[in-house]
Amino acid sequence: MSPDIQANYPVIIIGSGPSGSAIASELTRAGVRCLMLEAGKYYPRHLFPRPEIDYYSQIYWGGGIELDTTARNGIMRGKAVGGGTLAYQGIMYRFDEFVYQSWRDLSGISYFTEEDMQPWYDRAEPLLHMAPVDERYRNECSRIFLEGHRKLGYQAKPELRAQHNCQWDRGNDCIMCLGGCPLDSKGSMPHTVLKRALRQGLHLIPEFEVDQVEVKAGSIICRGRYRRDRRMSFSCRRLVLAAAPLGNTRLLLKSGFRDRLPALGKNFYIHAQWFHFGLFDQEINAHKGPFQVYGSQDMRLRRKGIKFENTFAPPAGLAWLYPGYGRRHHAFMRRYRYVSCIESSIRSFHPGTIRLDRNDNLVIDCGLTGDEYRRTREARNMAYQMLCSAGAREVATSCFSICPHHFGGVNMGVDGGRSCVDPEFHLHGFRDIYCADSSAFPGATGLNPVFTILALSIKASQQILKEMA
Amino acid sequence: MTSKYFTPAQLQVFNRIGDIIAPGDGVLPRFSETGLIHQIDRMAAYIPAQDAAGLRLLADTLRFMPDLAIRLLLKITTLNRYFPGPVGANLRKLNLGLKGIVFNLYYSFPDDPSGFSLRIREGISWDGAIRTRPAEPDDLPALVEAANPLNRDGSAR
Numbered sequence: 001m002s003p004d005i006q007a008n009y010p011v012i013i014i015g016s017g018p019s020g021s022a023i024a025s026e027l028t029r030a031g032v033r034c035l036m037l038e039a040g041k042y043y044p045r046h047l048f049p050r051p052e053i054d055y056y057s058q059i060y061w062g063g064g065i066e067l068d069t070t071a072r073n074g075i076m077r078g079k080a081v082g083g084g085t086l087a088y089q090g091i092m093y094r095f096d097e098f099v100y101q102s103w104r105d106l107s108g109i110s111y112f113t114e115e116d117m118q119p120w121y122d123r124a125e126p127l128l129h130m131a132p133v134d135e136r137y138r139n140e141c142s143r144i145f146l147e148g149h150r151k152l153g154y155q156a157k158p159e160l161r162a163q164h165n166c167q168w169d170r171g172n173d174c175i176m177c178l179g180g181c182p183l184d185s186k187g188s189m190p191h192t193v194l195k196r197a198l199r200q201g202l203h204l205i206p207e208f209e210v211d212q213v214e215v216k217a218g219s220i221i222c223r224g225r226y227r228r229d230r231r232m233s234f235s236c237r238r239l240v241l242a243a244a245p246l247g248n249t250r251l252l253l254k255s256g257f258r259d260r261l262p263a264l265g266k267n268f269y270i271h272a273q274w275f276h277f278g279l280f281d282q283e284i285n286a287h288k289g290p291f292q293v294y295g296s297q298d299m300r301l302r303r304k305g306i307k308f309e310n311t312f313a314p315p316a317g318l319a320w321l322y323p324g325y326g327r328r329h330h331a332f333m334r335r336y337r338y339v340s341c342i343e344s345s346i347r348s349f350h351p352g353t354i355r356l357d358r359n360d361n362l363v364i365d366c367g368l369t370g371d372e373y374r375r376t377r378e379a380r381n382m383a384y385q386m387l388c389s390a391g392a393r394e395v396a397t398s399c400f401s402i403c404p405h406h407f408g409g410v411n412m413g414v415d416g417g418r419s420c421v422d423p424e425f426h427l428h429g430f431r432d433i434y435c436a437d438s439s440a441f442p443g444a445t446g447l448n449p450v451f452t453i454l455a456l457s458i459k460a461s462q463q464i465l466k467e468m469a
Numbered sequence: 470m471t472s473k474y475f476t477p478a479q480l481q482v483f484n485r486i487g488d489i490i491a492p493g494d495g496v497l498p499r500f501s502e503t504g505l506i507h508q509i510d511r512m513a514a515y516i517p518a519q520d521a522a523g524l525r526l527l528a529d530t531l532r533f534m535p536d537l538a539i540r541l542l543l544k545i546t547t548l549n550r551y552f553p554g555p556v557g558a559n560l561r562k563l564n565l566g567l568k569g570i571v572f573n574l575y576y577s578f579p580d581d582p583s584g585f586s587l588r589i590r591e592g593i594s595w596d597g598a599i600r601t602r603p604a605e606p607d608d609l610p611a612l613v614e615a616a617n618p619l620n621r622d623g624s625a626r
């Protein structure tokens with residue numbers, strides 16, 4: 001081992017979100033010594049950053065959001081032990097034939113079918129406690145959402161959520177858990193899947209940002225900075241990339257993989273989520289109790305690449321999203337409790353790109369075309385109809401979209417010229433580097449991705465174990 | 470309190486911008502009156518260096534401009550949809566950046582001894598809460614600590 005290498009491991013995993021956590025859990029269960037490197041901090045549940053300003057700044061990359069080149073879309077990506085799942089809403093979907101058909105078309109990978117993926121979902125399901133929210137707890141915002149769908153003739157159903165014991169009857173509000181759930185009720189990775197891995201002997205270094213990967217004969221070196229300024233390197237026999245689309249792509253581009261992976265950074269997709277607000281005469285109290293309880297589940301909407309969600313935002317987030325400023329804006333905020341909200345999530349069908357500028361900063365082009373914007377307007381009009389039919393006297397749409405779901409950049413496929421990861425989860429041409437996280441998705445999905453990231457990562461783990469044997 | 474990232478003169482400019490974005494309405498206070506600008510490092514410490522540099526440059530440029538000019542500039546940023554390509558994108562970025570600073574400080578209710586945060590909180594009747602505590606003790610911090618092969622200074626354990 002060369003003197004600048006701190007230690008050598010059979011497997012290093014970069015990133016501690018659902019993919020990194022699931023792979024760490026599977027490999028350590030089989031007795032493999034693994035090291036996980038995570039750029040973000042570990043926050044114990046009693047030390048989650050609390051005022052909104054602090055959690056946007058601290059648990060997300062870029063100080064909260066990273067804007068794309070149009071500044072219409074703000075990417076939100078978690079930076080903490082647990083990745084995006086510290087902030088997520090725990091909504092779980094098994095993808096169906098509709099998604100897998102499009103993935104097969106894009107990737108040429110034949111196991112993307114409901115049937116072939118089912119065993120992997122079945123293995124992921126017991127890792128988290130999943131259940132819909134009991135109807136008794138739905139608030140007025142949920143009622144408006146449901147009623148609006150009914151009036152427009154669309155189906156909406158309770159979402160399956162990874163959470164338990166939230167104790168809404170004792171006055172708890174899920175909106176408080178957007179910066180981390182202090183009750184451990186939300187199925188975030190640190191106290192579920194990752195905890196298993198830790199108990200099984202996983203080594204974990206938080207606050208370690210890997211900035212270079214170097215492949216040498218028989219070993220892979222990960223170089224980076226620990227706690228911002230200590231430069232260090234670790235080596236491994238096998239490397240798992242689980243740093244999500246922007247993290248993996250940036251790392252591979254910086255490390256010079258573009259020559260061997262011509263598709264690197266090319267097939268990037270998002271769900272652009274727009275908030276539609278309705279101001280009512282009566283109190284709605286959308287921030288109380290559970291939120292994001294229902295979602296549209298209607299094939300006609302899915303074919304259009306539209307999903308409605310019954311979400312809301314805490315005050316600073318809402319103030320930022322709501323258009324305008326000044327006294328009118330104050331007047332709106334003074335009516336915070338009278339606001340209902342429907343979010344439309346627009347699935348991008350056209351690939352965008354991720355590249356680096358001269359200073360190695362990310363340049364994100366979401367690739368949205370007139371088609372995506374047309375569907376955005378269509379969804380906005382539907383949301384307005386739903387809100388107005390329930391009695392909203394004013395409606396407005398957020399001044400930008402947030403994008404908490406992003407996919408690709410290191411996409412899977414059989415063709416090494418058009419994709420980066422082969423069906424057995426290796427980077428094309430690199431047998432010892434694996435990837436099964438959201439960056440490997442061949443396209444957008446229109447549905448919430450975490451359940452599938454877990455399933456795919458468990459499948460990848462079996463592949464890694466097979467090759468190690 | 471002073472800022473590690475902005476000079477007092479730059480903070481003054483943000484206060485002037487803040488007073489246009491959050492002018493107060495009798496119940497809600499004017500932004501500059503709250504003194505919340507002095508908590509700007511809570512976010513400045515985490516924004517990318519080039520964004521912070523852009524904000525400093527903006528503040529230095531606006532420093533000697535009258536309020537009316539700043540008001541006009543803000544108005545133009547809201548008209549971004551009429552400007553195609555990078556011009557529109559930069560206007561949007563500016564709009565979101567400035568609104569982000571002001572509203573994040575104003576509506577996050579950070580601890581503030583002068584009581585303005587509380588006044589804003591009450592002004593919008595915000596009462597989101599987690600009222601219970603977890604029953605189980607938290608064994609995760611010890612697990613995470615034990616899993617780290619490095620000491621805090623980076624030396625091997």
Ligand SMILES: Cc1cc2nc3c(=O)[nH]c(=O)nc-3n(C[C@H](O)[C@H](O)[C@H](O)COP(=O)(O)OP(=O)(O)OC[C@H]3O[C@@H](n4cnc5c(N)ncnc54)[C@H](O)[C@@H]3O)c2cc1C
Binds near residue numbers: 014081449451
């Ligand atoms: C507010 C919000 C709500 C959401 N709600 C839902 C939901 O209800 N249901 C759902 O399915 N999905 C939801 N999502 C999306 C979901 O959280 C992400 O899709 C998912 O976490 C992606 O998993 P991943 O393993 O691919 O990457 P991530 O979870 O993003 O983890 C990647 C990790 O890698 C780390 N990293 C990056 N670069 C480096 C580097 N160079 N060195 C070391 N570490 C690095 C990051 O800090 C991060 O912790 C939500 C997201 C957000 C932000």
